Amino acid sequence: MTAADLPMPGLALVPRTDEKQSAKDFKTDQEVRWCPGCGDYAILAAVQGFLPELGLRKENIVFVSGIGCSSRFPYYMDTFGMHSIHGRAPAIATGLALTRPDLSVWVITGDGDALSIGGNHLIHALRRNVNLKILLFNNRIYGLTKGQYSPTSETGKVTKSTPLGSLDHSFNPVSLALGAEASFVARTMDSDRKHLTEVLRRAAAHEGTALVEIMQNCNIFNDGAWESLKDSETSDDRMIRLEDGQPVVFGKDASKAVVRGADGHIVVANTADVDDWEIIHYDSHADDPGLAFALSRLADVHSLDNTAVGVFRDVQRPAYDRMVREQVASVRANGEGDLQALLQGKDTWTVH
Amino acid sequence: MSSDAKAVVPLGHVVIRFAGDSGDGMQLTGDRFTSETAGLGNDLSTLPDFPAEIRAPAGTLPGVSAFQLHFADHDIMTPGDRPDVLVAMNPAALKANLKDLRAGSTLIVNTDEFTKRNIEKVDYAANPLDDGSLDSYDVHQIGLTSMTVEALAGFDITKKDAGRAKNMFALGLLCWLYSRSTEGTIDFLKAKFAKKPEILAANIAAFEAGWSFGETTESFSVRYEVKPAPMRAGLYRNITGNPALAYGLIAASQQSGLPLFLGSYPITPASDILHELSKHKNFGVVTFQAEDEIAGIGAALGAAYGGALAVTATSGPGIALKSETIGLAVSLELPLIVVDVQRGGPSTGLPTKTEQADLLQAMFGRNGEAPVPIVAPRSPGDCFDAALEAARIAVTYRTPVLLLSDGYLANGSEPWAVPDATTLPVIEPAFATEPNHDGEFWPYLRDPETLARPWAVPGTAGLEHRIGGLEKADGTGNISYDPDNHEHMVRLRQAKVDAIARSIGPLEVDDPSGEARVLVLGWGSTYGPIGAACRAVRAEGGQVAHAHLRHLNPFPANTAEVLRAYDRVIIPEMNLGQLALLIRGRFLVDAIGYNQVRGMPFTSEELATTITDVIESL
Numbered sequence: 024m025t026a027a028d029l030p031m032p033g034l035a036l037v038p039r040t041d042e043k044q045s046a047k048d049f050k051t052d053q054e055v056r057w058c059p060g061c062g063d064y065a066i067l068a069a070v071q072g073f074l075p076e077l078g079l080r081k082e083n084i085v086f087v088s089g090i091g092c093s094s095r096f097p098y099y100m101d102t103f104g105m106h107s108i109h110g111r112a113p114a115i116a117t118g119l120a121l122t123r124p125d126l127s128v129w130v131i132t133g134d135g136d137a138l139s140i141g142g143n144h145l146i147h148a149l150r151r152n153v154n155l156k157i158l159l160f161n162n163r164i165y166g167l168t169k170g171q172y173s174p175t176s177e178t179g180k181v182t183k184s185t186p187l188g189s190l191d192h193s194f195n196p197v198s199l200a201l202g203a204e205a206s207f208v209a210r211t212m213d214s215d216r217k218h219l220t221e222v223l224r225r226a227a228a229h230e231g232t233a234l235v236e237i238m239q240n241c242n243i244f245n246d247g248a249w250e251s252l253k254d255s256e257t258s259d260d261r262m263i264r265l266e267d268g269q270p271v272v273f274g275k276d277a278s279k280a281v282v283r284g285a286d287g288h289i290v291v292a293n294t295a296d297v298d299d300w301e302i303i304h305y306d307s308h309a310d311d312p313g314l315a316f317a318l319s320r321l322a323d324v325h326s327l328d329n330t331a332v333g334v335f336r337d338v339q340r341p342a343y344d345r346m347v348r349e350q351v352a353s354v355r356a357n358g359e360g361d362l363q364a365l366l367q368g369k370d371t372w373t374v375h
Numbered sequence: 376m377s378s379d380a381k382a383v384v385p386l387g388h389v390v391i392r393f394a395g396d397s398g399d400g401m402q403l404t405g406d407r408f409t410s411e412t413a414g415l416g417n418d419l420s421t422l423p424d425f426p427a428e429i430r431a432p433a434g435t436l437p438g439v440s441a442f443q444l445h446f447a448d449h450d451i452m453t454p455g456d457r458p459d460v461l462v463a464m465n466p467a468a469l470k471a472n473l474k475d476l477r478a479g480s481t482l483i484v485n486t487d488e489f490t491k492r493n494i495e496k497v498d499y500a501a502n503p504l505d506d507g508s509l510d511s512y513d514v515h516q517i518g519l520t521s522m523t524v525e526a527l528a529g530f531d532i533t534k535k536d537a538g539r540a541k542n543m544f545a546l547g548l549l550c551w552l553y554s555r556s557t558e559g560t561i562d563f564l565k566a567k568f569a570k571k572p573e574i575l576a577a578n579i580a581a582f583e584a585g586w587s588f589g590e591t592t593e594s595f596s597v598r599y600e601v602k603p604a605p606m607r608a609g610l611y612r613n614i615t616g617n618p619a620l621a622y623g624l625i626a627a628s629q630q631s632g633l634p635l636f637l638g639s640y641p642i643t644p645a646s647d648i649l650h651e652l653s654k655h656k657n658f659g660v661v662t663f664q665a666e667d668e669i670a671g672i673g674a675a676l677g678a679a680y681g682g683a684l685a686v687t688a689t690s691g692p693g694i695a696l697k698s699e700t701i702g703l704a705v706s707l708e709l710p711l712i713v714v715d716v717q718r719g720g721p722s723t724g725l726p727t728k729t730e731q732a733d734l735l736q737a738m739f740g741r742n743g744e745a746p747v748p749i750v751a752p753r754s755p756g757d758c759f760d761a762a763l764e765a766a767r768i769a770v771t772y773r774t775p776v777l778l779l780s781d782g783y784l785a786n787g788s789e790p791w792a793v794p795d796a797t798t799l800p801v802i803e804p805a806f807a808t809e810p811n812h813d814g815e816f817w818p819y820l821r822d823p824e825t826l827a828r829p830w831a832v833p834g835t836a837g838l839e840h841r842i843g844g845l846e847k848a849d850g851t852g853n854i855s856y857d858p859d860n861h862e863h864m865v866r867l868r869q870a871k872v873d874a875i876a877r878s879i880g881p882l883e884v885d886d887p888s889g890e891a892r893v894l895v896l897g898w899g900s901t902y903g904p905i906g907a908a909c910r911a912v913r914a915e916g917g918q919v920a921h922a923h924l925r926h927l928n929p930f931p932a933n934t935a936e937v938l939r940a941y942d943r944v945i946i947p948e949m950n951l952g953q954l955a956l957l958i959r960g961r962f963l964v965d966a967i968g969y970n971q972v973r974g975m976p977f978t979s980e981e982l983a984t985t986i987t988d989v990i991e992s993l
């Protein structure tokens with residue numbers, strides 16, 4: 024049985040513990056310093072609550088973060104952790120994961136950290152497929168620097184740096200990740216503990232880079248950014264919950280469905296107006312990321328209408344770090360290096 | 376006429392420069408001649424000089440590629456100021472290099488390339504071969520291309536391919552002229568063209584034709600011989616700086632038991648370190664070609680955090696990009712080797728040329744007080760020892776270390792006494808394995824002697840801790856914004872780097888007479904030119920002392936004492952006075968700068984004049 028056949032291929036080489044763990048075991052003595060009401064608290068609680076079920080040795084878990092509110096996260100996790108510099112966490116975590124297959128490596132980042140200053144590292148981590156789990160807290164604002172628009176802010180956003188409204192077109196993190204050849208991409212919500220936990224579980228099991236966008240509320244600088252998806256009155260009508268093997272329907276009484284339009288694009292239709300066979304069935308394991316991409320594009324940047332959540336993509340592709348180890352191992356299998364022979368080289372002469 | 380008929384004239388030393396178009400194979404020719412020379416036991420020193428463009432337009436000045444080799448029957452220190460023999464494969468090569476030739480020197484030109492078009496391309500008003508402008512040289516006009524084509528007439532290859540072997544013809548001729556053996560080159564060609572038997576046979580034939588031409592032509596009435604140089608007994612090889620540096624890193628990995636990890640982004644002239652290390656996976660080396668310079672050092676820092684011997688290798692522009700991460704490594708206090716193979720700057724500058732102008736960047740190029748130890752090799756072979764030393768400091772003191780090589784060391788070569796691997800120093804990683812403070816683990820509790828903090832790698836039970844770029848409390852490592860703590864930590868980080876001075880040897884002075892009143896202080900690749908200049912001064916009866924810094928931060932403990940022992944201190948550098956600024960600032964010594972930034976190692980001739988002037992002014 025290879026690692027990939029195990030139920031959790033992404034953690035196959037990480038030592039386990041028999042000791043029972045609880046969320047408390049993952050809490051540090053550091054006072055948590057996010058603003059009261061910040062969505063980060065819920066994410067922290069969800070991560071601390073979910074890690075015990077993995078049964079990993081705590082010392083073999085590492086959280087690496089960049090800069091921003093979310094990036095304080097490692098200080099609150101009683102594991103190994105590094106709070107690094109702006110945007111660079113995926114690069115640092117890549118070096119760690121490449122050299123230490125016995126670690127479960129998590130990157131904590133935000134929309135500014137991952138998509139602006141660190142965009143290059145993010146896309147390259149995704150394309151390489153290093154065994155990392157990247158949690159991207161998307162609050163669509165710069166919180167730590169006190170409220171400038173971010174690369175996920177909707178165009179026209181009035182902030183301290185854009186008093187007349189921002190002019191930038193935004194990124195959709197899921198679309199970006201899919202375009203960057205990601206093997207695992209998901210989107211979830213800070214306040215939906217159950218959904219968030221389920222997504223984290225699948226991300227942890229995945230071997231390779233997993234990108235999880237977590238829609239997170241910054242109640243100080245961008246309060247209610249995701250409200251229309253959270254409000255029980257409106258969320259059902261707006262949010263598409265992707266479930267493998269299921270038809271993509273949403274809204275009250277599944278009144279809306281995602282179907283292929285006449286021109287081949289996917290569109291939202293009234294379920295009542297279409298035949299069952301016309302409705303798209305979702306499969307996150309599909310080789311072709313085209314449908315996942317199309318689904319990510321349905322979301323309206325302003326109204327958040329038709330925002331899909333869940334696991335968009337979850338495919339097996341050889342993890343970069345594993346291939347690196349295998350390449351080194353195959354060379355070593357033919358003989359270990361001999362330092363004296365290396366220093367000598369082929370052309371020597373002797374002076375008597 | 377047989378070769379016996381030609382007299383063999385003994386020579387003490389010779390400087391040969393092969394110059395041609397980028398496509399003429401001059402680097403290969405130079406390398407081969409160097410190998411034959413090394414095999415004969417001469418001391419030698421080489422200087423490749425090639426353009427940044429891969430193939431600049433043929434026949435133009437920017438396309439000229441040259442390789443200079445100095446070999447001798449005695450110990451030499453530089454690739455030579457001026458060639459005794461210039462091989463010019465075309466008018467551009469002649470024009471670009473003639474100014475370095477002394478009157479009376481030997482000039483071998485490939486007449487076939489002196490066409491009207493090629494002559495005009497480099498703005499010669501008339502053909503220099505017949506306008507008398509070369510009368511003061513010993514000119515040998517040879518149709519290298521046509522003779523090669525003629526020699527290869529029987530081969531089933533195109534005329535163009537035949538012409539391409541002209542560098543082998545030239546090499547054969549030079550090997551005859553300087554009594555080099557031919558077996559090595561023939562073996563080399565056999566390996567290189569193993570899969571192309573026709574090309575192999577043609578190259579060997581061209582090489583041998585060049586040799587025979589020397590024997591039979593009237594153009595050369597004598598051949599020369601340079602006897603082996605007396606060297607310390609032992610096993611030698613020829614080595615270039617970048618591979619030597621890579622070997623030093625592998626040796627450090629072996630001597631510390633730490634797996635070697637290189638995170639790097641391709642950049643001239645450092646890429647060969649990446650290339651070299653990627654060949655040695657049998658030592659467990661992992662090389663990672665990152666998406667950019669920042670990711671290269673980021674990945675290295677991540678690997679260091681995980682317990683690897685982590686390295687990033689770049690040149691000046693890459694250091695600029697890596698500065699923030701170096702600062703993080705200073706704050707995290709993790710071992711990290713940052714190699715800067717300096718090139719001409721600023722900005723993209725002169726990618727293939729050498730310079731020493733990154734010293735202050737290495738010293739100060741970060742925000743905040745972020746001291747980083749600096750180690751500089753002095754010669755190609757010394758890159759090996761300098762890499763080992765950088766690793767020792769990084770691991771022992773848990774700090775990033777800047778290893779300042781340069782383009783000349785990277786590509787230049789010299790004979791190297793092969794080290795005995797069993798006698799190399801051992802580097803002790805001393806990972807933290809247990810709580811260190813009342814059952815707790817404090818990541819910033821220091822070793823009282825080295826002031827180094829514990830290196831506790833993930834996977835060590837009970838030592839879970841968090842580190843970061845925010846200021847941390849002494850001992851616990853918790854985030855701290857306390858003013859007194861910050862002052863304390865800034866001074867502690869500085870004191871830790873200063874403490875390294877206790878682990879390094881004293882600055883040694885080379886002053887044979889012991890009566891010098893002038894000291895020449897250098898660092899890095901100027902070692903050869905300074906050493907040669909000092910010898911020249913002494914040969915004329917002058918008294919001069921030479922000291923060369925391997926450690927630029929911290930300086931050896933006796934530096935002040937050495938400086939004060941002399942009436943004058945001259946600091947030659949390939950920059951506008953960066954070490955001089957540090958020495959003046961630190962020791963209040965009124966050092967005299969000798970500065971050149973021509974992208975080339977400076978010549979010892981001019982430096983010797985300067986030294987003599989200073990001596991005479993006393």
Ligand code: SF4
Pocket residue numbers: 056057058060061062063092093162166167240241242243244
């Ligand atoms: S500024 Fe916003 S994101 Fe940052 S801690 Fe406060 S609420 Fe959370």
